[in-house]
Amino acid sequence: MASVTDAELKEMTQEERVKALGMTTEQLTGKSLYIEFDPDAEERFTYPWAPDVDFNKRTELDCDGLTTTEVNAKVRDLMNEGYGTVVLQNPRGMHSLGVGILNKLNLIIEGSTGYFAVGLIDGPNVRINGRVGWSCGENMMSGTVMIEKNAGSTFGAAMRGGDLVCRGSVGSRTGIDQKGGTIIVGGDTGALSGFMMQRGRMVVCGNAGKNLGDSMYDGTIYVGGEIKSLGVDAVTAELTDLDKAWLTRKLKQYGMMPDKGVDHFTKVVAGKMLWNYDNLEPNEKKLIL
Amino acid sequence: MADGDMPKKPALARDVNRIGDSFIFPPRVMDDIHIKSELGRYRMRGFSLFKKIPHWDDLTFMPGTLTRFVIEGYREKCDTDVKIGPRAKRPLELDIPIYITGMSFGALSYEAKTALARGATMAGTATCSGEGGMIPDERRYSSKWFYQCIQSRYGFNPNHLVLADGCEFFIGQGCKVGLGGHLMGQKVTDQVAEMRSLPAGIDQRSPARHPDWLGPDDLALKIQEIREATDWQIPIQLKLGAARVYDDVRMAVKCDPDSIYIDGMEGGTGAGPHLATEDTGVPGIAAIRQARKAIDDLGKRGEITLIYAGGIRNGADVAKAIALGADAIAIGHSAMMALNCNKDIPEANYPEEIGAEPGYCYHCHTGRCPVGVATQDPVLRSRLDPDEAAERVYNFLHTLTIEAQLFARACGKTNLHSLEPEDLAALTMEASAMAGVPLAGTNHTVGIEDYHHL
Ligand SMILES: Cc1cc2nc3c(=O)[nH]c(=O)nc-3n(C[C@H](O)[C@H](O)[C@H](O)COP(=O)(O)O)c2cc1C
Numbered sequence: 001m002a003s004v005t006d007a008e009l010k011e012m013t014q015e016e017r018v019k020a021l022g023m024t025t026e027q028l029t030g031k032s033l034y035i036e037f038d039p040d041a042e043e044r045f046t047y048p049w050a051p052d053v054d055f056n057k058r059t060e061l062d063c064d065g066l067t068t069t070e071v072n073a074k075v076r077d078l079m080n081e082g083y084g085t086v087v088l089q090n091p092r093g094m095h096s097l098g099v100g101i102l103n104k105l106n107l108i109i110e111g112s113t114g115y116f117a118v119g120l121i122d123g124p125n126v127r128i129n130g131r132v133g134w135s136c137g138e139n140m141m142s143g144t145v146m147i148e149k150n151a152g153s154t155f156g157a158a159m160r161g162g163d164l165v166c167r168g169s170v171g172s173r174t175g176i177d178q179k180g181g182t183i184i185v186g187g188d189t190g191a192l193s194g195f196m197m198q199r200g201r202m203v204v205c206g207n208a209g210k211n212l213g214d215s216m217y218d219g220t221i222y223v224g225g226e227i228k229s230l231g232v233d234a235v236t237a238e239l240t241d242l243d244k245a246w247l248t249r250k251l252k253q254y255g256m257m258p259d260k261g262v263d264h265f266t267k268v269v270a271g272k273m274l275w276n277y278d279n280l281e282p283n284e285k286k287l288i289l
Numbered sequence: 290m291a292d293g294d295m296p297k298k299p300a301l302a303r304d305v306n307r308i309g310d311s312f313i314f315p316p317r318v319m320d321d322i323h324i325k326s327e328l329g330r331y332r333m334r335g336f337s338l339f340k341k342i343p344h345w346d347d348l349t350f351m352p353g354t355l356t357r358f359v360i361e362g363y364r365e366k367c368d369t370d371v372k373i374g375p376r377a378k379r380p381l382e383l384d385i386p387i388y389i390t391g392m393s394f395g396a397l398s399y400e401a402k403t404a405l406a407r408g409a410t411m412a413g414t415a416t417c418s419g420e421g422g423m424i425p426d427e428r429r430y431s432s433k434w435f436y437q438c439i440q441s442r443y444g445f446n447p448n449h450l451v452l453a454d455g456c457e458f459f460i461g462q463g464c465k466v467g468l469g470g471h472l473m474g475q476k477v478t479d480q481v482a483e484m485r486s487l488p489a490g491i492d493q494r495s496p497a498r499h500p501d502w503l504g505p506d507d508l509a510l511k512i513q514e515i516r517e518a519t520d521w522q523i524p525i526q527l528k529l530g531a532a533r534v535y536d537d538v539r540m541a542v543k544c545d546p547d548s549i550y551i552d553g554m555e556g557g558t559g560a561g562p563h564l565a566t567e568d569t570g571v572p573g574i575a576a577i578r579q580a581r582k583a584i585d586d587l588g589k590r591g592e593i594t595l596i597y598a599g600g601i602r603n604g605a606d607v608a609k610a611i612a613l614g615a616d617a618i619a620i621g622h623s624a625m626m627a628l629n630c631n632k633d634i635p636e637a638n639y640p641e642e643i644g645a646e647p648g649y650c651y652h653c654h655t656g657r658c659p660v661g662v663a664t665q666d667p668v669l670r671s672r673l674d675p676d677e678a679a680e681r682v683y684n685f686l687h688t689l690t691i692e693a694q695l696f697a698r699a700c701g702k703t704n705l706h707s708l709e710p711e712d713l714a715a716l717t718m719e720a721s722a723m724a725g726v727p728l729a730g731t732n733h734t735v736g737i738e739d740y741h742h743l
């Protein structure tokens with residue numbers, strides 16, 4: 001920032017810093033206040049409902065004959081009734097199953113789902129005893145999702161938090177635009193995995209396809225098997241003891257620890273060459289061709 | 290005097306023997322080459338295209354005289370309200386058919402975003418988050434608010450999605466069709482970086498493709514996902530940059546959104562490659578007609594709303610766009626001008642701060658906006674008083690509406706949306722061909738044999 005230097009920011013109190021960076025809540029004055037802002041009017045910024053559920057209260061729901069919308073609405077009703085564990089039977093490969101759950105919940109899906117399974121969630125623990133289509137766990141904020149079989153492409157696209165685990169193999173573009181959280185793949189992953197990754201961690205126990213970590217801004221990818229090729233601006237880095245400890249803990253947590261341990265994992269991080277293009281030397285600019 | 294001889298006196302500017310006045314390489318083109326050979330990359334800039342294209346000025350209204358009956362200027366009603374996404378459980382109802390387009394927090398300052406929100410709320414219309422996530426105060430101050438689902442998904446949060454009155458999928462923008470967003474390092478402050486989960490200070494070039502769907506078939510499913518997450522309450526809008534408009538809109542309609550937003554090549558940007566702004570997309574007057582036809586051909590008129598944005602400056606532009614087939618209009622740069630963009634305010638010193646006189650600034654991408662609109666710098670931002678700015682935004686939106694009404698009434702309409710292509714004539718052959726309206730003073734519509742017996 002041009003006018004406030006880092007040194008100046010350090011000198012300031014928290015309150016001054018917040019003000020200088022513009023993070024304050026504005027005090028309304030002026031005409032728009034008395035024309036439009038009625039203090040009794042409904043607040044337009046209230047977080048959505050979050051029913052209190054009991055994990056020990058369990059129920060099953062047979063999806064046979066129901067539409068996705070009916071199933072999702074039913075799950076919401078069950079949460080309102082306090083059910084904390086819901087088992088969905090016969091999911092029949094439905095798309096958008098369990099999306100947008102912003103609450104704690106144990107959700108068990110007995111079968112396979114279509115695209116966008118449990119996308120846009122914040123909080124639930126999900127187990128899918130089957131396969132999932134594209135974009136499972138898309139944009140998830142927190143919680144854990146565990147898939148017992150294989151998953152389609154763009155697994156965990158733009159995900160921001162939580163743990164997204166697939167015991168089998170996944171398609172291409174896994175963790176594209178990943179912004180946080182952890183993706184764990186027991187098998188292989190396809191091409192362009194970790195494309196434009198921003199933050200978070202991705203663990204692939206098997207092999208990775210072409211252009212791994214292409215254009216990644218930041219974040220870390222660990223691969224247990226072979227990497228077909230690295231993408232633009234992705235580089236390997238040394239696997240530190242801290243990495244090993246973290247990998248061991250995470251993989252044990254999900255019972256996915258390889259027999260030979262974690263020492264053989266390759267760590268891939270951003271080369272950070274593309275962070276500021278203008279700082280590149282003339283011949284380095286060929287990187288993006 | 291032969292070429293190459295030393296002149297006896299200094300050459301006059303108009304001495305054609307001395308002046309190389311190339312049409313292909315005029316001085317600005319040479320400058321451009323000089324700059325790029327220093328930079329080693331394309332030039333970035335804000336604003337919209339600079340070159341002349343067929344646009345609103347090339348159309349004129351044909352108001353009522355004796356063949357038509359006019360509506361009284363101030364006394365008789367001329368309705369302006371519009372419903373975006375009438376099929377949704379909770380359609381967006383706007384009092385005026387003009388709203389503030391999505392401009393990201395990051396490109397614009399906090400003060401600018403909240404002032405736009407407050408001005409729009411006063412006018413009874415909507416705003417849009419733009420890229421980079423929600424700032425809570427913008428949501429607070431907007432009575433109607435679109436949340437943008439953009440390729441990068443920066444700051445996209447399902448907890449914010451459920452607060453929205455509409456969800457807009459960014460698929461492209463007219464200014465740089467086929468490209469993702471840009472935010473240069475100077476504007477990626479700690480706060481902006483945190484909202485976008487990025488390292489601060491880096492050049493941020495957003496992806497141009499969505500991460501979780503690739504083509505229209507997947508998009509249809511993605512739309513369904515967002516509907517499920519929002520309980521089918523709010524309208525879903527697709528924002529497309531104008532290119533192969535007829536085919537694109539047909540495909541968009543097949544994905545079954547509630548509304549389609551077409552951004553003409555006149556559209557603005559906070560930062561984009563100079564060449565992309567000049568050389569991508571098609572003009573609004575062509576795009577609206579084709580989009581309208583695509584929606585109508587598939588029988589979705591009245592079900593899927595058509596929004597247009599790009600180069601809208603005044604009420605005549607609004608009225609012309611509505612006459613050509615748009616249901617509502619979104620404005621970007623002109624709303625920024627209501628905030629003070631390019632205005633000579635006492636605090637600003639344009640030549641020193643930006644190197645251009647007021648009226649010629651296009652430097653939004655640098656983050657050094659002299660009027661505190663397109664910047665994150667606290668000192669520059671303090672030049673924008675959000676209270677006064679909100680009122681100016683309201684005044685401008687209101688003026689656009691009464692200006693548009695003026696044309697509707699003169700054309701004999703008691704509803705702004707009753708304006709139709711029949712009310713327009715073209716002043717140039719190009720405009721006639723693109724907008725599909727007859728050349729003024731003739732019965733001839735370029736490219737159409739017999740327009741009146743289609
Ligand atoms: C400063 C600025 C920032 C913008 N940011 C976004 C954005 O974040 N997302 C988006 O879809 N469009 C963005 N746009 C494009 C506008 O939404 C819109 O397409 C365009 O400005 C309309 O043209 P007009 O400015 O001529 O009215 C931005 C435009 C400007 C001027």
Ligand code: SF4
Nearest residue numbers: 630631650652653658
């Ligand atoms: S005055 Fe500010 S908003 Fe306007 S063009 Fe210049 S930098 Fe952009």
